[in-house]
Amino acid sequence: MAFSEFRSLDEKSLIEYIKAEPALSSKLGSNLDDIKIKEVGDGNLNFVYIVVAPGGSFVIKQALPYIRCIGESWPMTKERAYFEALALREHGQLSPEHVPEVYHFDRTMSLIGMRYLEPPHIILRKGLIAGTEYPLLAxxxxxxxxxxxYFTSLLYRSTTEHKHAVAEFCGNVELxxxxxxxxxxxxYKVSQYNRCTSPYLDHDAEAVREDNVLKLEVAELKSKFCERSQALIHGDLHTGSVMVTHESTQVIDPEFAFYGPMGFDIGAFLGNLILAFFAQDGHADQVNDRKTYKEWILRTIEETWNLFHKKFIALWDEHKDGSGEAYLPAIYNNPELLRLVQKKFMEDLFHDTLxxxxxxxxxxIVGVAHVEDFESITDASKRAECERRALEMAKLLLKERRKFQAITEVVLAIQKLQS
Amino acid sequence: MAFSEFRSLDEKSLIEYIKAEPALSSKLGSNLDDIKIKEVGDGNLNFVYIVVAPGGSFVIKQALPYIRCIGESWPMTKERAYFEALALREHGQLSPEHVPEVYHFDRTMSLIGMRYLEPPHIILRKGLIAGTEYPLLAxxxxxxxxxxxYFTSLLYRSTTEHKHAVAEFCGNVELxxxxxxxxxxxxYKVSQYNRCTSPYLDHDAEAVREDNVLKLEVAELKSKFCERSQALIHGDLHTGSVMVTHESTQVIDPEFAFYGPMGFDIGAFLGNLILAFFAQDGHADQVNDRKTYKEWILRTIEETWNLFHKKFIALWDEHKDGSGEAYLPAIYNNPELLRLVQKKFMEDLFHDTLxxxxxxxxxxIVGVAHVEDFESITDASKRAECERRALEMAKLLLKERRKFQAITEVVLAIQKLQS
Known part of the structure; x- marks a missing residue:
């Protein structure tokens, strides 16, 4: 360990830290005199440094005991780095092609050293704003x-493994x-941190706060989020937690990871694609009307769910005689019954996801942290128009989700709401 | 601590243990020469000793590392005594009039010393078999x-308190x-431990194992049991875990306690009352046709749910502006909305309960551990008849539970199925 107690690093002290830490310094080759460090500076919560030397590179992520984008007035445990490292490693084992490798974790310093996702990797959200198609994303x-x-749920795990892991991640309670x-x-209430594209959306935000049915539905989802330990979820799987190139898709930033409902991850991703869709009209110009791109986003929404469905069921079928304790093979022992329980499971998961x-x-749209998809639309009235359509779509989904039977119906509803 | 490592006690070594343990010996007064010890001998899982001296009394419960009623061939962690003591103390704080006081807990010895529930306290199940009415039971x-x-759920607790407690009780995984x-x-499968009143119920047991709809429904309930940490539940709240007199109702044996779905406790109690109802025809004789008593059981089923509903909502109303994080007062801030969420919550809980x-x-009826309500019916064909009606009722409830809107409808369905 390079330091015996926590201190927040800067570019200078980080070099010192790296030199004292063989797991890191060894990644940079033999010449440590020419280390270049750049703070990325766009994290909502943490400090992120790109470290490059002639012989290699990595990223350093340090959690400070507050939320970076708000400041020291909103304290937040730096222990989140521990759960992020834990989740990164578990995700990395389960899906190595889509998770950057962790080289080093220092709990005292709340510091993770991991693979640098070199250019042309960019944050997916930025790619969506730029109108770039990623053919392998879904x-x-x-x-x-x-x-x-699948692999962190009781479909695959024993109760003993499951409860042990659930208990550990209960420690990530602050996140x-x-x-x-x-x-x-x-x-759903007046809060000092809320904002919206004012004055255009003031009434829309107020309508959210006064919508009893919406509040009833969101209470049910909140209960599921707080009480249902269905699988190890990423916990923040929006399009800002994914880095992409045309060939590569990498999931980062699982500091919100815990055992929660699967639909929270799938919904985060699909919901943010829907936001990206409704933001496109704000990015359209004379050169590019974004119509083709919008079609691509809709296709990606559809394919993501359909491929997820297919892959998840394939894993279930493959391991149905394994040690998972949810559906014992001696009970769910005929193909008709297995189809029946899978259908029920996926229907419930689909509605949770929506x-x-x-x-x-x-x-x-009406809470504290907005998304660049909309924020980068400089004309406030145009932005508000885009956001309003997205908000209407979201309200429809939240209230009527149980009526949707297939992802194609969701795509149709999105198309109906567009300009 | 009287012993430095675990040993299973007998009546002789228990006296030695008591004398060395002031928390226990002080309960017996000054004369320790005349201690009388009786092993109760009817526990499914544990050894239970009644300890009486001229100056006082208590009960000693020791968990051994296997299930008593099966034997050493079915190992079971003796750490269950730790969770039982934890739950007894928590329940005792929340409902002191209905939980025996814990005097002493020894984790090394897996041993609990607690209040002796003196006669005429008897196990409720035995009272139901005898046909005794308990006017205050509901x-x-x-x-x-x-x-x-209520008090162990997120309706009253903060997320921080909740996750901490959930993590602790994850340790009770073996139970x-x-x-x-x-x-x-x-x-729902062939298992060496299953039995039923054979040959009469052989086909009924087989029908359970081949009922796809039943298996689909039980899978959903199992998921809730494994994944939903709604409140600290007793985990085994049947009529054998309750001791009663005409004036007193005491809940014992919470060694299965963990954070699970509330409906599991309420359902355990009501389900066992329904079993008691269907067993009555087997206890009827020339002197007592049990008709009046059956009416009392049905009234008790109805009153238990209705009073639970009333008391639970009263607690919710009383503490709605407290620190519970499920329904923040700033959001659920109008009486109409509060009624709406309470109605939804209680409907879901009712269906879980059923x-x-x-x-x-x-x-x-078709699993490993049967109940004395039926076992005490010596005529096997009569017993099978009673059990079959109870089984039909249970299958109806499991499959059609969402169609029941009120407990009166359940009572009507029970009446319809009786002879």
Missing amino acids: EHISEFMARTL CRLTEQVVFSDP GFGAAKMIRR | EHISEFMARTL CRLTEQVVFSDP GFGAAKMIRR
Whole structure:
């Protein structure tokens, strides 16, 4: 360990730290005199440094005891780095092609050293704003979700393994509470941190706060989020937690990980794609009307769910005689019954996904943390128009999710709501 | 501590233990030469000793590392005594009038010393078999359930308190697994431990194992049991875990306690009352046709749910502006909305209750551990007739539970099925 107690690093002290830590310094080759360090500076919560030397590179992520984008006035345990490292390693084992390798974790320093996702990797959200198609995105992200969710659930695990892991991740309670507040609570009440594209959306935000049916539905989802330990979920799987190139899809930032409902991850991803869709009209110009791109987003929404469904069921079928304790082979021992329970499971998961996805959309429009998809639309009235359509879609999904039977119906509803 | 490592006690070594343990010996007064010890001998899992001296009394319960009624061939962690003591103390704080006081807990010895529930206290199940009415039973048990379930849920607790407690009780995993096996799995497959009143019920037991809809429904309940940490539940709240007199109702034996779905406790109690109802025809004789008593059981079923409902909602109303994080007052801030969420919550809980109650009934008829209500009917063909009606009721409840809107409808269905 390079330092015996926690201190927040800067570019200078980080070099010192790296030189004292063989697990890191060895990644840079023999010449440590020419280390270049750049703080990325766009993290909501943490400090992230890119470290490059002639012989190699990595990323350093340090958690400070507060939320970076708010400041020291919003304290937040730096122990989140421990759960992030734990989840990164578990995700990395389950889906190595879509998770950066962890080289080093220092609990005292709340510091993770991991693979640098070199250019042309960019944050997926930025790619969506730029209008870039990623032909393998649905294939990759559905693979990541199917594997991480299936293998950490009772479909694969024994009760003993499951309860042990659940107990460990109960320690990540501060991050769970943050989600409860910003996703399930703040948007539905007056809160100092809420904002919206004012004055255009003032009435829309007020309507959310006064919608009894919406509040009833969001309470059910919040209960599921707080009480249902279905699988190890990433906990923050929006399009800002995914880095992409045309060939590569990498999931980062699982510091909100805990045992929660699977639909929260799938919904986060799909909900943020729907936000990206409704933001496109704000990015359209004379050169590119974004119509083709919008079609691609809709196709990606559809394919992500369908591929997830296919891969998840394939894993279930493959391991149905394994040690998972949810559906014992001696009971669920005929093909007809297995289809029946799988159908029921996937229907429930689909409705959870739509509900959580909708809740994640709403909070990005009337809650504290907005998304660059909309924020980068400089014309406020145009932005408000885009956001309003997304908000209407989200409200529809949250209230009527149980009526949707297939992802194609969701895509149709999105198309109906567009300009 | 009287002994430095675990040893299984007998009546002689227990006296030695008591004399060395001031928390116990002080309860017996000054004269320790005349201690009388009697092993109760009817526990499924543990050894239970009644200790009486001229100056006082208590009960000693020791967990051995196997299941007593099966033998050493079915090992079971003796750490269950730790969770039993923890739950007894928590229940005792929340509902002191209905839980015996814990005087002493010794983790090394897996030993609990607690209040002796002196005669005329008897196990409720035995009272039901004898046909004894307990006029305060519904009032008391609904009070116990409402208070222990409400105050350990997120309706009253903060997320931080909740996750901490959930993590601790994850340690009771072996007992959870036992329930999973005997309630949700074994009755639905061929298992060496299953038995039924043969040959009369052989086909009925086979029909359970081949009923796809039943297996689909029981899978949903099992998932809830394994994944949903709604409140600290007793985990085994049948009529054998309650001791009664005409004035007193005491809940004992919470060694299966963990954070699970509330409906599992309420269902266990109501389901066992329904079993008691259907067993009455087997206890009827020329002197007593049990008709009046059956009416009393049905009234008690109805009153238990209705009083539970009333008390639970009263606690919710009383503490709605407290620190519970499920329904923040700033969001659920109008009476109409509060009624709406309470109605939804209680409807879901009612359906959970019926489902879990039904599962608990089924396992007592075709699973490993049967109930004295039926076992004490010596005429096997008469017993089978009673059990068959109970089984039909349970299957109806499990499959159609969502169609029941009120407890009166359940009572009507029970009446319809009786001879």
